[in-house]
Every structure is written in structure tokens, then in C-alpha cells.
Amino acid sequence: MAAYERLPDMDSAEFKQWQSLLEQRTGVWLSENRKSFLVTNLAQRMRERGFESYQEYYESLDHGVGSALEWANLIDLLTVHETRFFRDPESMELVRNHAQKIIDRAAESDAKEPVNIQVWSVGCSTGEEVYSLAMLLSELDKQPLTNKNRNFYFGLTGADISFPALAQAREGIYHQRKLAGVSPDLLSQYFDSLADGYYQVGNGLRHRTCFVQANVQELESSPKQLYDIVYCQNVLIYFQNNRREQIVSQFVNRLAPGGLLVLGPGELNNLTHPLIEKVSTKHCQAYLRAGG
Numbered sequence: 518m519a520a521y522e523r524l525p526d527m528d529s530a531e532f533k534q535w536q537s538l539l540e541q542r543t544g545v546w547l548s549e550n551r552k553s554f555l556v557t558n559l560a561q562r563m564r565e566r567g568f569e570s571y572q573e574y575y576e577s578l579d580h581g582v583g584s585a586l587e588w589a590n591l592i593d594l595l596t597v598h599e600t601r602f603f604r605d606p607e608s609m610e611l612v613r614n615h616a617q618k619i620i621d622r623a624a625e626s627d628a629k630e631p632v633n634i635q636v637w638s639v640g641c642s643t644g645e646e647v648y649s650l651a652m653l654l655s656e657l658d659k660q661p662l663t664n665k666n667r668n669f670y671f672g673l674t675g676a677d678i679s680f681p682a683l684a685q686a687r688e689g690i691y692h693q694r695k696l697a698g699v700s701p702d703l704l705s706q707y708f709d710s711l712a713d714g715y716y717q718v719g720n721g722l723r724h725r726t727c728f729v730q731a732n733v734q735e736l737e738s739s740p741k742q743l744y745d746i747v748y749c750q751n752v753l754i755y756f757q758n759n760r761r762e763q764i765v766s767q768f769v770n771r772l773a774p775g776g777l778l779v780l781g782p783g784e785l786n787n788l789t790h791p792l793i794e795k796v797s798t799k800h801c802q803a804y805l806r807a808g809g
């Protein structure tokens with residue numbers, strides 16, 4: 518199909534087939550009103566790969582050499598990567614308070630081991646959320662814990678299904694247009710200026726982060742590391758309710774005792790789980806795991 522050719526029409530059976538393939542493999546549910554999004558993005562990829570019919574392309578994803586690689590490319594086009602620095606300031610504030618409490622508790626205790634805060638940002642897209650949280654924790658790191666002989670460490674893991682988004686996240690290069698949410702003070706402390714209005718997150722912060730490919734539908738088989746903070750916003754909204762609950766229960770399994778789970782406001786109503794308790798806030802949706 519040449520770039521100027523009209524997209525083929527997608528009938529309702531074809532739409533259902535793609536809708537269910539995407540849901541099976543990623544959990545993302547495309548409602549009927551997002552059909553044009555599906556068609557536009559599929560057609561872009563089909564043109565690049567020289568496919569003329571949706572069926573032929575669909576079958577090529579199911580078997581054959583390179584089908585897994587092709588799926589990885591397509592998935593990037595069929596998922597929404599919109600994000601920005603400090604996107605939800607109130608949830609960020611909740612994280613700051615939680616981390617501050619961990620630090621205060623450590624400062625009061627006689628223990629000597631380092632304070633270590635580990636954060637997991639799930640559905641991290643191109644990295645803005647991870648670096649926002651990293652700046653927030655780095656600012657807390659300026660407090661004098663040293664008189665207690667205790668160091669403060671923190672690390673952040675960003676996870677996403679999209680390889681291209683993760684590649685961008687690892688590079689940490691953003692145009693100044695994308696940096697509106699970062700104050701001039703944080704910008705000068707944590708970013709290096711590059712040419713043409715681009716900035717790169719400095720090594721000090723990048724070394725605290727790692728970005729890994731993960732499908733939230735398959736967390737059961739992924740390593741069971743525990744995190745003090747699990748942050749997942751604007752991901753579950755693309756999933757059906759029953760899947761949201763299963764995924765959140767995997768998050769809870771990876772929360773350290775006393776850990777904080779932050780979701781996007783309204784992303785999962787009426788969540789009940791025996792191990793967590795809702796944090797009482799006006800605008801955020803957050804939970805604490807018992808213990809700690």
C-alpha cells in the first residue's frame with residue numbers, strides 16, 4: 518500500500534479480532550470509539566511493511582520469523598505514551614511526605630544501616646515520571662542524616678511494555694517544551710543543557726534509575742523485588758475493571774511492609790484488599806501496606 522493510498526475499511530469482525538488480540542497480549546482495551554486510532558496506527562505500520570489487508574498483517578503477527586519483533590514495534594503505536602514532568606503534583610507530594618516519614622523514623626532510631634528507598638514506576642513511558650520522582654527524593658537527600666552515621670540511598674525502576682519509550686527514557690533527553698513542569702532551580706541542578714533547546718538528565722540522577730521492559734499482565738512471572746513506593750498512573754485507565762484488580766493485587770505483592778501504592782485518581786474505584794488501607798486524601802488514590 519503506497520503512502521497516498523486510502524486506508525482499507527475495517528469491518529466490525531476485523532475490529533473485534535484486533536481488539537481482542539491487543540487485550541489478550543497487553544490488557545489494553547480499545548473501545549469502539551477508538552477504532553479510528555487503531556486504523557490510523559495499523560495502517561501506518563502496514564504501509565511501512567508492505568501489507569495490503571488487515572487479515573494478512575494479523576496473521577503475520579501470529580507466527581513466522583520476526584513476528585515477536587513486529588509485535589514489539591506495533592505495540593508502541595497502539596499504546597498511548599502521553600506523560601509529563603510532575604504530572605500529578607498532589608500525588609508527588611504524597612510520595613514526598615511518605616519518604617520524609619521513612620527518613621524521620623530512621624533518624625530517630627539507633628540502627629546504623631543505610632536508609633534505602635526503592636521506587637517502582639509502572640507504565641513509565643518516556644521517563645518523565647521516574648525523573649520527577651528521582652528529583653523529589655534527591656531533594657530530600659540534602660538533609661543532614663550524617664550526624665546519625667546513616668546514609669540515605671534511593672533507586673528507581675521504570676517499567677513499560679514499549680521498547681522505544683524505554684530507550685528514550687534511558688537517554689533522558691527532552692526538549693525544553695517538555696520541561697515546563699520543572700522549576701528553573703531543579704532544571705539547573707539536575708539537567709545538562711545540550712544544543713537546540715534540548716536538555717539531558719544529569720548522570721547523578723540517571724545513575725539512580727533503571728528502565729526495564731515489563732508487561733503488567735505478566736507480573737506473576739517477573740522477579741518479586743519489594744518496593745517502598747509503587748507508582749502507577751494513567752495506565753490502568755486503558756484496562757477493563759476485572760484486569761485492573763488483578764494487576765493492582767500484583768502491585769500489592771511487591772509492596773514492602775509499610776509501603777505506599779499510588780494510582781491515578783479514580784483509576785480503580787472500590788478497591789479492597791486485605792493487605793492495604795486507603796490513605797485519606799482529597800484528590801489522590803493511594804494505599805498503605807500494613808507493617809513497616
Ligand SMILES: C[S@@+](CC[C@H](N)C(=O)[O-])C[C@H]1O[C@@H](n2cnc3c(N)ncnc32)[C@H](O)[C@@H]1O
Nearest residue numbers: 543596599600640642677678679732733750751
Ligand atoms: C499514558 S502513559 C502513562 C505515563 C505515566 N505513567 C504518566 O502518568 O504520565 C501509559 C503507559 O503505559 C504503558 N503500557 C500500556 N500497556 C502496558 C502493559 N500491558 N504493561 C506495561 N506498560 C503498559 C504504555 O506503553 C505507556 O507508556
